[in-house]
Amino acid sequence: MLKNVQYMEKPEEEDLKQRLKRAREKLAGQQMLLKDHKVPVLVLVEGWGTAGKGSLIGDLIQNIDPRFFKVAPMDRPSEEEQRKPFLCRYFSKIPEAGKFMFLDSGWMDELTGMCLHGGISQKTYEQRIDSIRRFERQLTDNGYLVIKFFCHISQKEQKKRIKELTGNIDTKWRVSEDDRWQNKHYEKCELVFDRYLEDTHAPSAPWYVIDAKSQKWAELQALEILTQGIEIALQNQSLAVPLLQNVFPLVKMPKLSEIALDQTIEEGEYKSELKRLQSQLQELHNRLYRMKVPVVILYEGWDAAGKGGNIKRITEALDPRGFEVHPIASPEPHEKARHYLWRFWTRLPKTGHIAIFDRSWYGRVMVERLEGFCSENDWKRAYNEMNEFEKELHDWGAVIIKFWVQIDKDTQLERFENRRDTPEKRWKITDEDWRNRAKWDVYEEAVDEMIEKTSTSYAPWHILESVDKKYARIKALKIVIEEIQKALKE
Numbered sequence: 001m002l003k004n005v006q007y008m009e010k011p012e013e014e015d016l017k018q019r020l021k022r023a024r025e026k027l028a029g030q031q032m033l034l035k036d037h038k039v040p041v042l043v044l045v046e047g048w049g050t051a052g053k054g055s056l057i058g059d060l061i062q063n064i065d066p067r068f069f070k071v072a073p074m075d076r077p078s079e080e081e082q083r084k085p086f087l088c089r090y091f092s093k094i095p096e097a098g099k100f101m102f103l104d105s106g107w108m109d110e111l112t113g114m115c116l117h118g119g120i121s122q123k124t125y126e127q128r129i130d131s132i133r134r135f136e137r138q139l140t141d142n143g144y145l146v147i148k149f150f151c152h153i154s155q156k157e158q159k160k161r162i163k164e165l166t167g168n169i170d171t172k173w174r175v176s177e178d179d180r181w182q183n184k185h186y187e188k189c190e191l192v193f194d195r196y197l198e199d200t201h202a203p204s205a206p207w208y209v210i211d212a213k214s215q216k217w218a219e220l221q222a223l224e225i226l227t228q229g230i231e232i233a234l235q236n237q238s239l240a241v242p243l244l245q246n247v248f249p250l251v252k253m254p255k256l257s258e259i260a261l262d263q264t265i266e267e268g269e270y271k272s273e274l275k276r277l278q279s280q281l282q283e284l285h286n287r288l289y290r291m292k293v294p295v296v297i298l299y300e301g302w303d304a305a306g307k308g309g310n311i312k313r314i315t316e317a318l319d320p321r322g323f324e325v326h327p328i329a330s331p332e333p334h335e336k337a338r339h340y341l342w343r344f345w346t347r348l349p350k351t352g353h354i355a356i357f358d359r360s361w362y363g364r365v366m367v368e369r370l371e372g373f374c375s376e377n378d379w380k381r382a383y384n385e386m387n388e389f390e391k392e393l394h395d396w397g398a399v400i401i402k403f404w405v406q407i408d409k410d411t412q413l414e415r416f417e418n419r420r421d422t423p424e425k426r427w428k429i430t431d432e433d434w435r436n437r438a439k440w441d442v443y444e445e446a447v448d449e450m451i452e453k454t455s456t457s458y459a460p461w462h463i464l465e466s467v468d469k470k471y472a473r474i475k476a477l478k479i480v481i482e483e484i485q486k487a488l489k490e
Contacts, residue, residue, distance in 0.1 A: 001197045002152060002190055007211040008221065016220060023223035027063040030230045031100075035068065038097035039233050040144050040338070043226065046108045047151025048189075049179030050161040051212045056151060057102045059219040060226065069100035077110065083292070083350040085396040086110075086128055087135050091345040094139065096337035107132055108150075108196055113178075115192050116185075127395055129199045134388045140204040141241045141381060142339050145233040147226055148205060150197060151212035155186040240377045248387045249457040255448045259406055261467045270470040277477040278317035284484045285318050285354070292351035293487050294398040297480065298360040300447075301405025303433045304415035306469040310405065311356055313473045314480060323354040328363065340364055340374075340382075341389055351397070361386055365450045370442055383453040390459040399487045400459040401480055404451065405466045409440055 011019060034041060043060070045053045054073075061069055072093050081089045087107065095101035111128055114120040120128075139146050153161070162183060166172040182189050201207045208225050212218045265273070288295060297314070299307045311325060326347050335343040341361055349355040364386070369379040393400055407415075416437070419429040436443065455461040462479050466472035 001201070001207065001209060002150075002194045005152065005209045007209075010211070010214070010217050011220075016216060020216065020220050020223070023220060023227055024063045026227045027060075027223060027230075030227060031064050031068050033234060034100075034230065035098040037234055037237055038143075038337070039230075039237065040095040040097050041100045041226075041230065041233075042094060042139065042144055042146050043100065043102045044106050044108070044146070044148045045102065045151065046105055046149065047210070047212065048153050048158055049176065049182050050158055050165065050174075051151035051153045052215055052218060053104055053151050055215055056149070056210070056212070056218055056222055057104055059215070060222060061100075061102065063223075064100060068098070069102065070095065071102045071104065073104040074106050074109070076113075080350070083352075084348055085392055085398075087131055087392065088345055088348060091135070091339075091342060094144070094338055094342060096334060097143075098337075107135075108193075108200070112189075112192050112196050115196075116189060129196075131392055131395070132200055133202065134392075136200070136202065136205040138341075138385055138388070139339065141385075142378075143237065144339070145229055146205040147229050148200075148207050149222055149225075150193070150207055150209050151218065152209050153212050155183060157213055158183050158186070241381060243377075243380055244384050246384055246387060246453065248391060250453070251455045251457055251460045253451045253455045253461060254463075256404075256406060256444055256451075256463075259463055259465060261406065261408055261411075261465050263465045263471045264468040265471045265474060267470075270474065273474050274313065274477070277474065277481060278313070280481055281314070281317040281477060281484075282319075284481060284488070285322060287488055288354070288484060289319075289322055289352040291488060293484075294349045294351050294393075294396070295354040295401070295484065295487075296349065296357070296393055296398050297354065297401045297403070298357040298362075299403050299405060300359060300362050300366075301403070301464070301466070302407050302412055303436060304412050304419070304428075305405035305407045306466045306472055307358055307405050309469055310403070310464065310466075310473050310476050311358060314477060315356070317477075318354060322352065323356065324349065325356045325358060328357055328359040340368075341385065344389070348393070361389065362450055362454070366443065366446050367436075369446055370439060383450070386454055387456055387459075390454075390456065394458040397487075399483050401483050402455075402459060402461050403464050403476060403479075404447070404461055405464045405472060407466050409437075411467050412437060 010016070043057075045057055047053050057071055061071065074089075077089060090103075090107050093101055093103065111120070111125070111132070115125060136146055158179075162175050162179060165175045197207050197209075208221075210218050210221050299311060301307050315323060315325060324347075331340075331343060344357070344361050347355060347357075364374065364382040365379050368374045390400055416429055416433065419425040451461045462476075464472040464475055
């Protein structure tokens with residue numbers, strides 16, 4: 001893409017001036033349409049050192065109300081960021097609906113930098129390319145406009161700019177050692193950049209190579225591409241997104257109606273097993289921290305099935321500094337205005353820590369599906385998106401444990417009535433719980449489909465038979481211990 005790049009023909013000065021004026025006015029007008037139609041725009045600006053990436057962003061944002069955009073310079077990841085999945089810090093930056101986010105460098109710069117400086121294997125490179133393709137596709141599938149610019153200059157032009165910038169005491173700080181290294185190894189860098197651009201050029205998120213020799217000409221190219229992209233995004237907003245076939249290995253699971261619920265455990269055995277297993281889990285938590293293995297545990301299940309009590313027996317065994325429980329309710333306005341997985345990406349644990357989700361991203365294919373909070377295309381697409389999300393976690397090295405806590409209708413009714421009739425438990429029962437109970441059959445059908453389509457070999461579902469809550473607690477502890485031991489290779 002870089003060696004044989006065909007630039008648009010640069011206009012004469014007066015024509016450039018007029019086109020710039022029109023493009024600036026057009027972008028200024030489009031921002032209100034984006035706000036009204038709730039279309040989020042992510043602009044990624046990559047390119048050579050000293051190619052003018054910051055100046056280009058500065059020119060573009062002059063035409064946008066400051067309330068509608070943010071700019072994030074993405075430096076090399078910090079130690080804290082390195083303890084999260086590769087894409088985590090980028091997913092956390094995605095804009096709210098109707099707003100812009102401009103990234104000064106991003107996932108391209110990070111990955112190509114690792115390639116150029118020997119910090120990555122071919123296998124890991126290919127794995128991360130797959131992750132990036134999925135990340136960008138998920139954004140565009142969920143209504144984001146993703147615009148990717150690569151600011152291109154020649155080796156001669158880069159050398160000239162480095163000399164000019166370093167010759168001025170007020171600008172020499174803008175030239176980094178990496179910029180100098182790039183210029184010295186220009187051909188090597190060009191090969192790596194070119195390969196990356198080819199690997200991540202997609203119809204829904206293509207690369208636009210900007211001739212960055214002239215600042216005003218670079219601004220015009222970017223403005224015309226951006227405004228055209230916004231026009232198309234607004235026109236395509238109502239179109240359904242094609243559903244992708246699942247490519248991940250699935251584990252065959254029974255339907256909920258096929259699961260026997262008569263398992264019990266005696267009180268004495270329960271107490272001794274609970275003590276033994278919690279002690280074992282406590283020891284494993286120390287090793288998890290030492291070996292920097294992250295753990296993600298999520299609970300889904302019927303209302304009053306015993307999720308809270310189950311979580312409590314696990315957390316009792318853990319160092320409070322090394323875990324966090326995330327109770328997931330309806331999304332807050334700023335969460336609802338972003339990709340539905342954003343609020344989970346931003347709650348992932350660091351390596352060596354444990355995150356426990358009391359309800360999770362699977363709400364997309366249960367409550368959001370059945371209550372009409374998203375379109376049919378949205379929830380049908382979500383099965384694959386959630387498998388992809390969990391694949392990212394698995395490839396990062398996380399232990400993923402997914403529990404469905406199962407009871408029958410009669411047990412739920414008995415527990416609802418007990419909560420209603422016991423003052424200190426009354427806060428646990430809401431009108432919504434009763435409404436959901438009335439939809440038991442359609443929820444069960446949705447859960448069966450969810451488990452069937454998302455029980456992958458790397459993140460299978462585990463059913464906890466919870467008519468006897470004590471039995472379910474012991475079973476959960478055993479599964480958590482077993483899965484952690486596998487990851488620690490014990």
